[in-house]
Amino acid sequence: MSSKLASNGTFLDVAAIKADFPILARTIRDNKKLIYLDSGATSQKPVSVLDAERTFYERHNAAVHRGAHQLGEEATDAYEQARDTIASFIGASAQDIVFTKNATEAINLVAYSISNATYGETPAEQSLSLQPGDRIVVTQMEHHANLIPWQELARRTGAELAWLGVTDEGRLDLTDIGNTINERTRIVAFTHQSNVLGTINPVESIVKAARAVGALVVLDACQSLPHMAVDVSRIDVDFVAFSGHKMLGPTGIGVLWGRRALLQAMPPFLTGGSMIETVHMDRATYAAPPQRFEAGTPVAAQAVGLAAACDYLSKIGMDSVQAHEHSLTQYALEGLSSIQGLRIIGPDTAVERGGAISFLIEGIHAHDVGQVLDDRGVEVRVGHHCAWPLMRAFGIAATTRASFYLYNDTSDVDALVESIQQAQKFFGVK
Amino acid sequence: MELTSMYQEIILDHYRHPIGRITLEDFDSEVHHVNPTCGDEITLRIKMDDGVVSAIGHQGQGCSISQASASVMTELLEGQPLQRALEIEAEFLTLMQSKGEGKPNEDLLEDAVAFSGVSKYPARVKCALLAWMAFKDAALQAVAQTVEEQ
Numbered sequence: 001m002s003s004k005l006a007s008n009g010t011f012l013d014v015a016a017i018k019a020d021f022p023i024l025a026r027t028i029r030d031n032k033k034l035i036y037l038d039s040g041a042t043s044q045k046p047v048s049v050l051d052a053e054r055t056f057y058e059r060h061n062a063a064v065h066r067g068a069h070q071l072g073e074e075a076t077d078a079y080e081q082a083r084d085t086i087a088s089f090i091g092a093s094a095q096d097i098v099f100t101k102n103a104t105e106a107i108n109l110v111a112y113s114i115s116n117a118t119y120g121e122t123p124a125e126q127s128l129s130l131q132p133g134d135r136i137v138v139t140q141m142e143h144h145a146n147l148i149p150w151q152e153l154a155r156r157t158g159a160e161l162a163w164l165g166v167t168d169e170g171r172l173d174l175t176d177i178g179n180t181i182n183e184r185t186r187i188v189a190f191t192h193q194s195n196v197l198g199t200i201n202p203v204e205s206i207v208k209a210a211r212a213v214g215a216l217v218v219l220d221a222c223q224s225l226p227h228m229a230v231d232v233s234r235i236d237v238d239f240v241a242f243s244g245h246k247m248l249g250p251t252g253i254g255v256l257w258g259r260r261a262l263l264q265a266m267p268p269f270l271t272g273g274s275m276i277e278t279v280h281m282d283r284a285t286y287a288a289p290p291q292r293f294e295a296g297t298p299v300a301a302q303a304v305g306l307a308a309a310c311d312y313l314s315k316i317g318m319d320s321v322q323a324h325e326h327s328l329t330q331y332a333l334e335g336l337s338s339i340q341g342l343r344i345i346g347p348d349t350a351v352e353r354g355g356a357i358s359f360l361i362e363g364i365h366a367h368d369v370g371q372v373l374d375d376r377g378v379e380v381r382v383g384h385h386c387a388w389p390l391m392r393a394f395g396i397a398a399t400t401r402a403s404f405y406l407y408n409d410t411s412d413v414d415a416l417v418e419s420i421q422q423a424q425k426f427f428g429v430k
Numbered sequence: 431m432e433l434t435s436m437y438q439e440i441i442l443d444h445y446r447h448p449i450g451r452i453t454l455e456d457f458d459s460e461v462h463h464v465n466p467t468c469g470d471e472i473t474l475r476i477k478m479d480d481g482v483v484s485a486i487g488h489q490g491q492g493c494s495i496s497q498a499s500a501s502v503m504t505e506l507l508e509g510q511p512l513q514r515a516l517e518i519e520a521e522f523l524t525l526m527q528s529k530g531e532g533k534p535n536e537d538l539l540e541d542a543v544a545f546s547g548v549s550k551y552p553a554r555v556k557c558a559l560l561a562w563m564a565f566k567d568a569a570l571q572a573v574a575q576t577v578e579e580q
Contacts, residue, residue, distance in 0.1 A: 029432060367468060367493035367557060368437075375433045384469040397469045397491050426433065427442075427494075 010323040012316065014409035020046040020312075021407055032377030035415045040195055040223060040356045040403030041381050042245045045309070049248055052308035056301045064298040065274060065291070079300045082307035083290075089310040090240070090257060091231035098256040098263070098290040099299055103222045104145040106241035106256035107189070109293055110218055111149040112269040114187070115156050124265035132158030135185040137215070139164045139172055139201075140393050141194045144386040146220040146241075150189055159186070164206075166393055170197035170346035174205060181209040188215050192224035196385045196401065197346030198329070198356040200224065207236050216262070222246055226405070227325055227354055229318035232257050248313065249306035253299050263289035270295040321406050325355040328404050328413065332357055335417040341429060342420065345399050355404035358385070361420065363429035366398040372423035373400075378415055435547035436554070437494065440502075444541070445494040450504030454487035459571040463564040465556050470496050474564040478572050483507050483515050488561060495545075495554055500561035502541045512569060518542075519562055526555050 018024045021044045028034045036044060056078055062071035064079045080094070087094040100106045117128035130136075136150045140163050154161040162180050165173040172190075181188055188210040193200045203219065210217045217237040221230055225240075226247035232240055239262075244253040258266075268275055268286055272295040277285040286292045313321065330350040336342055341362035347353045361369050370382035381401045384391045391397060402416055424430035457475035464471045470492035477485040486504045503522075507515045518538050525532045525539065530550035534543040548558045 365493035367470075367495070367554070371436065371551075371554070372433060383467060388469060391469060397471075426437070 010327040011409065012320060012324040012406055014407060017316075017407050020048070022047060022050075024407060028377045028379070029375055032375075033415075035376075035378040035412045037378060037380050037402040037404065037408065037412060037416060039226075039246070039405035039408075040385075040401060042251070043226065043248050043405055044407065045248055045250070045305075046312050048312055049250065049305050049308045053250060053301050053305040056304045061301070064300045075300055078304050079298055082300075082303035085307035085310050086255060086303070087257075089314060090225065091233040092257050093260075095288075095290060096257055096260050096263060098258065098293040099303055100254040100256055100293075101252060101299070102245075102254040103220070103241045103243035104149075104254070106254045107146055107218065107220065108149045109256055109269045110239050110241075110258075111153040113266040113293075115153055116267040116269065117265075118157055120267055122265075125267055128262075128265060130157040130159045130186055133184060134159040135162055135182060136160070136187045136189070137162050137164065137181050137185050137210075138188075139190045140166045141170075141172070141197060141199065141387065141390050142189075142191055143195050143220065143222070144388070145222075146189055146191055146218075147389070150187070164190070166197075166390065169348075170194070170199050171352075172199070172201055172206075174202070177206070177209045181206075181213060181215065183213050185210070185213050185215040187218065189218035189220070191220040191222075192230070193221075193227070193354045193356075194346070194387075194390075195223045195356060196358050196387045196390055196399065198354045198358070199347055200352045200354055202352075203235050203237070211236065223354065223356065226313075227318075228322040238262055244302060244306040244309065247306075247309055249309035250302045253302035253306050255306075256293070258289070260289075263293070266292075268292050268295070272296055274298065316406065324406055325404055326350055328408060328410065329353060329355040329357070331410050332402065332404070332413045332416070335413055336420075339417065339420055339424075341424065345394055345396070355408075356401060357403070358399035358401045360396065360399055361424065361429070364423060364427045366400045368427065369400045369420065369423050372426055373416070373419045376415070376419045376422065378419045380416070432550075436551065438544040438547065440541050440544040441494065441498040444498035444501040448497055448501040450486050450488055450501060450508070451497075452487040453489055454485055457485070457487070458575060459568045461564050461568045461571065463560060463567065465492075465496070465560055467556065468493075470557065470560060472496070472500060472560055472564050474500075474561065474568055476565065476568045476572060478512065478569075478576070481513075482509065482511050483569070484509070486565065488564070492560065493554075493557055495548055495557040496560045499542075499545060499558045502544070503561050503565060506540060506542060507565065512573070515569065516566070519566055522562055523559065525549060526558055 060074040062075040064076045083094045087097045117125040218239040219237045221242045225242045238259045240257040245251040275295040343360045345358040366382040454475040460475045462473045472490035474488045488500045521538045
């Protein structure tokens, strides 16, 4: 795989990488070359991920953790090996990795487990419970998935919700962090990297403020973990949530990593089969983590696919992926800034910033920008990006967002820039 | 080019010079509709006189398709008896759900036939329908109110 390592300065050999992604060879809207710039929404899948899922179904498919037949054993092995691979990808132990349906469910798992703990009887559960007057702190740049579960948890428990604001540049405003994360704060939940602004948030400073008041820290790593090395043994947080489909893996699988002592103390969120220890008509006891949090038939094929995605990324190296995207982001910020009437929403330099770039075009609504781009095969995201409060903070309704991954190169950025200029011509604003 | 089938000159004209983009001071009902997938919104007021839609005013923000559609709709429906206005609305809805296969009734829809190209793009159909759904809602509320008053 050394052929795919950084060979052209800090850029990866994108031609070789593109060849691994069958979908990138197709055309769009009357034979236009596909320029996929929407990996922030979902990434494309390399053939090795598709093969891993297909092989699982063709050779080993059976229900996991049930029965004693050979296929069942093979399926269980594949599922648990996938857990090992995914755990090592983030520097974790397999027993601290919980598979969920997606990252949204992973965050809800934490929020609902904490509210279930509020009704709990054991000292461990009570240590997690929230009381009226307790505080949950989020930020103004959260995706709805890391906002609404906390709004609802606050509503159910009587806790209050507070948040860190965003500066005009699109960074977190930490000037008042000591007052926002106050002594009543029990949970601090924030995104590692904004899906709209691209901003990479200062995990260390926020964790320090949270630790000073004994609050739990929940990190939404959906937009960071696919693009940079995230080692849970090095960042002092309590929970990390991420999704499979944004990191070359299949849809239908998300991951929650949790600190072991916390997972052990937490009551279940979803209940049913697979998560029990013993069951009577009127009561049940529960399995140890991670099974306690994996009710129902496990997502075996998805886990196998996600493990193949981790392998693919590991072979290239996450530091190389990050360096590539950093260079590409720098190139794109320069190209976009040269367009008259274009305003970047978010940091306009590549410092502490990932490859999701939101922008406005004066005189053209984001939907219309997206339509012209799509007509030229350039696939971007338009709208509020599931971060409606952030849009309000900037006084806007929608942005156009281009987001990059390891299979994008400077020619994709050139196509983006040209297409935006075409949109300006088409709508007569230039 | 596909793009020009969506963005016909009529649509772009209405986008640049919208009709009815005003706040009615004298009105019978007001509704606020949003498109939750993109955040576009419209506040629409209508005035009824003896069963006729006498005035429509709309404010809000949105793409060219949603803004132009509100403008075309205002031009078409103002002055129509409510029954006729709802017939036009139903015809427009059918056209927008036609996936580009519809044969628009030009007598009924006039300028609104320009939106038939939009119906090929499922993601944009909601944009074109935003104002029309708001109108229908406002009209039904105005009627319900009249019934109550009687």
